[in-house]
Amino acid sequence: MRLSAEHRARNETRIRAAMDRLLAGDIPPGGSCDVKTLARESGIDRTAFYGTRPYAHLRTEFETRLTTLRDTGQTPDPRITQITRLKQHVGVLQQRLDARDTTITQLTAFKTQALSRLTAQHDEITRLRTALDATSTVRHLRPRVATTGPCT
Known part of the structure; x- marks a missing residue:
């Protein structure tokens, strides 16, 4: 099933909001600052973040921001x-x-x-x-x- 541009934009907005919360240290119970929790918090299937799937670029962005935080000595979790x-x-x-x-x-x-x-x-x-x-x-x-x- 193809996603409409509007539906994809809403999903990306939800993913970015969840990404911001996780990187700010708002980790849900039973979660961690990782892609699995990001997918669960945004309500998107985790497989959509890998390979040539539609949100792989957001996983890369999340991992880059997480690495940058860790390099500066901050730990979001x-x-x-x-x-x-x-x-x-x-x-x-x-x-x-x-x-x-x-x-x-x-x-x-x-x-x-x-x-x-x-x-x-x-x-x-x-x-x-x-x-x-x-x-x-x-x-x-x-x-x-x-x-x-x-x-x-």
Whole structure:
């Protein structure tokens, strides 16, 4: 079916309006800043944007404008910016997590070494006390009993 010039002009107007909205960042839910969403928003079949179809020049114009925006550092789709920012944040968090894992490993090794040294020192003290008790002529005194009154 052939399109009349008037019908084609109306379609191009709808496509350009949808193109302007998408490039301005007005992305519909479930959509993206791409030809598929452009076709859906303008109510035109997506295949009309490819090959020798009637609106292929508008797809080219849309892609050119989108590339120009991206080259200038603008992103019409805020989700892409958010995804990029979140990926960077995940990288930073992964580095922090790796650093904490390393710290935990080092502290666990330090704790194990400290407990091992304390155990060895306790064993040495016990051995020395036993050796002292076996050979000692020292008399052990009873502990002093605390009095509550004046000394007599």
